[in-house]
Amino acid sequence: MAEIIVVTSGKGGVGKTTSSAAIGTGLALRGHKTVLVDFDVGLRNLDLIMGCERRVVFDLVNVINNEATLNQALIRDKRTEGLYILPASQTRDKDALNHEGVERVLNELSEMFDYIVCDSPAGIEKGAQLALYFADTAIVVTNPEVSSVRDSDRILGVLQSKSRKAENGEQVKEHLLLTRYNPARVQAGEMLSVEDVQEILAIPLLGVVPESEAVLKASNQGQPVVLDSESDAGQAYMDAIGRFLGEEREHRFLEVQRKGLFSRVFGRKG
Amino acid sequence: MNSETRISEAPLFQFKNSRVSLNELVLLDYDESRLKAELERHAARLPSLFRQMPVLLNLERLPADKPLPPLDELLAVCRDSELNPIGIRGNSRYDEALCQSLGLSCFGAGARTERSRDETATEVKPDPVAEPPEVAASTEVVEERGSKTRILTTPVRSGQQVYVQGGDLIVLSSVGAGAEVMADGNIHVYGPLRGRAMAGVSGDSGARIFCQSLEAELISIAGYFKACEDLQSEHWKKPVQAFLSGTRLDTVLL
Numbered sequence: 001m002a003e004i005i006v007v008t009s010g011k012g013g014v015g016k017t018t019s020s021a022a023i024g025t026g027l028a029l030r031g032h033k034t035v036l037v038d039f040d041v042g043l044r045n046l047d048l049i050m051g052c053e054r055r056v057v058f059d060l061v062n063v064i065n066n067e068a069t070l071n072q073a074l075i076r077d078k079r080t081e082g083l084y085i086l087p088a089s090q091t092r093d094k095d096a097l098n099h100e101g102v103e104r105v106l107n108e109l110s111e112m113f114d115y116i117v118c119d120s121p122a123g124i125e126k127g128a129q130l131a132l133y134f135a136d137t138a139i140v141v142t143n144p145e146v147s148s149v150r151d152s153d154r155i156l157g158v159l160q161s162k163s164r165k166a167e168n169g170e171q172v173k174e175h176l177l178l179t180r181y182n183p184a185r186v187q188a189g190e191m192l193s194v195e196d197v198q199e200i201l202a203i204p205l206l207g208v209v210p211e212s213e214a215v216l217k218a219s220n221q222g223q224p225v226v227l228d229s230e231s232d233a234g235q236a237y238m239d240a241i242g243r244f245l246g247e248e249r250e251h252r253f254l255e256v257q258r259k260g261l262f263s264r265v266f267g268r269k270g
Numbered sequence: 271m272n273s274e275t276r277i278s279e280a281p282l283f284q285f286k287n288s289r290v291s292l293n294e295l296v297l298l299d300y301d302e303s304r305l306k307a308e309l310e311r312h313a314a315r316l317p318s319l320f321r322q323m324p325v326l327l328n329l330e331r332l333p334a335d336k337p338l339p340p341l342d343e344l345l346a347v348c349r350d351s352e353l354n355p356i357g358i359r360g361n362s363r364y365d366e367a368l369c370q371s372l373g374l375s376c377f378g379a380g381a382r383t384e385r386s387r388d389e390t391a392t393e394v395k396p397d398p399v400a401e402p403p404e405v406a407a408s409t410e411v412v413e414e415r416g417s418k419t420r421i422l423t424t425p426v427r428s429g430q431q432v433y434v435q436g437g438d439l440i441v442l443s444s445v446g447a448g449a450e451v452m453a454d455g456n457i458h459v460y461g462p463l464r465g466r467a468m469a470g471v472s473g474d475s476g477a478r479i480f481c482q483s484l485e486a487e488l489i490s491i492a493g494y495f496k497a498c499e500d501l502q503s504e505h506w507k508k509p510v511q512a513f514l515s516g517t518r519l520d521t522v523l524l
Contacts, residue, residue: 124429150428153446157427200464202425202444 002035002110005117006135008159010151012122014143015179018215018225019237020119021049023139025224026241028083032114035074037105038088039131040121041096047087050077051222061089064101070108079227084113094127106134124158134164137173139206139244143180144192149200152176156201175206177240182211183256194254207240209233210253287493289452289471291435294359295348296328300339302347309351320352326377328359338363341372419455426451426465433471447487456480462507466490475514484510484521494519 007020017040024036038046041061047053052075058068063086070086077083086109089096109116120131132138138159142152156174165172178197185191194208209215214231218224226241228234232253239249297305313320327344341364348355357375358364369376418437426432426441428448439453444461451457452468456478459467463481470477470492479489484505488497491514501521509524 150447153425153428154448156425157430157446157449160424160427161430199462200444200446202461 002113002116003137004106004110004135005115005137005139006120006132007117007139007141008120008128008132008155009122009141009148010124010128010155011143011148014141014148015209015215016122016141017045017049017119018219019139019141019177019179019209020046020117021224022226022234022237023241023244024115024117025050025077025080025083026226026238027115027117027244028077028080029226029238030241030245031082033082033112034115034117035084035086035109035113037086037109037116037118039097039118039127041088041127042090042093043121044088044090046119047075047085048222049219050085050224052077052085052087053222056087059087059089060105061092061096063105064097070105070112079223094121094125094130097127097130099130099133102130103134124154128155129158129162132159132163132172135159135172136165137175139175139177140201140203141177141179142197142201144178144182144186144194144197146192149192149197152201156203174203175244176201176203177206177209179209180211181208181253183254187256194251205251206243207236208251208254209236209240286473288473289433291433292356293323293325294328295325295353295355296330297332297339300332300336300344302339302343306347306350309347309353313351322352322354324354324356326357326359327355327374329363330359341368341374345372345374420453425461428465436472445486453477463489468495469512477513479512480510480524482509483507489519489521491519496521 005023007016007023009016020036024034027034036046036050037060038044039060040046047056055075058073060073062068063070063073073086075085075087077085106116118131118135121127140152140155142148159172159174160166163172176198178194181194182191186193194205198205210232212231212233214228214233215225218228225231225234226237229238236253239252242249325348332338345355355374357377358369359377366376418434419440420434420437421440421442422432423442425443426445426449428446431450432439432452434453434455436454438455438458439451440458441451442460445451445459445463445465445467447464449465450468451459451465452471454470454472454474457467457469457480459481462483462485464485464487466488467479467481467486468490469479473492475492477491479491484501485507486498486501488495489501489512491512494514494517496519503521505521505523510521511524512519512521514520
């Protein structure tokens, strides 16, 4: 039985898809057979971030409608062993998803994989609700600004009331992933600090990913940022995955990085 | 002259906003004899519940292709089973004049019917003008089980509503911005109170609100409220209790 992880946020544009790609790839790099499922039907992005957009033939909606088998729709990642992608449909909308269909697909995936990472669409409507309904674990992606924190709080409420676990009287495991963190701006008082966000959301902190040029570069190259092991964001995601798998890892990238003389003179490649 | 002297006299009534929890009778299909038999079976099992229980009729889920049940017949079936239909929820198909002549109020559509129990607990907000006076007295039957105080150990998140009927609400965690906690009795919040808290919602002016850190969007007791702007005094982010002195809502440090 696989563990179903939903990557969600409520708000759009905070880095759900980037984080899904990074977490899925990271779990596979750590030797766990993982599938990334894109629930953002109609606004398909995960395949772009994963660099497999040209290999999409069938998608999640086809599988739900029994127009294709799961094996036909799953795309094997060429860079990372044990990583598969189930893309969303770009030509349909969220109404194409239904409860029974999603459950059947997840059950089937559950027998093939260790982890199922669901990339949730933004919002709290049907698409987002279906993505989180079956989750065992939620990774709530939040930016250090008030509207994102408010929306995360909202989605945590939805997780507590509208997930399968909640309906069975259990609790979905909740993790906070703070992305686009900029220590310099926190210091200047322009951005909420880790402590501020944690104080409001009151869930365990999985990781803090610094704002980084590497993320945009990786997205545009269709390369999950964890594969760039030199980058701060890539390292932060790998730390978060380590913590997710139960390891003790200190939080890095929370302080302003002082540029040493060496890097000031010679510069450093981001 | 006469009318002017009347104005200066003490008022005879006042309108108050009140919330009561009502049950809905959601009809999935209509067959007079079957409905009658099923209602009677329910009534036999839960006689205390059916003692003139006020209900809203919800006909939104009746199959659209079938003819509507005759309203007077439906009312008779309900009343025979000791149900007291007081209104129709989301009425779009019956003539309003017909409803009025049968003494039924029309309520808004039940767009939130799929919400969780916490959220639906407060879903019914009858229009205070349309609401028959006997409702408030008889709904108590519905909630008469166990202790009336409710204790929440997890944060109340943005967008969630919690309402405790006829008792106190104790929140051991925080109440997030955009969340609403309501109780007929007192409200205690042992984390930061950032959302809205309404105590004494059914009119108990002796109810109080206690919190460890007052950062609320609004607090209200028995309908008298203070919004965030007025709360940002020296008591902001401090442990505070709020109570009514006459018609003034006071906050005092704990």
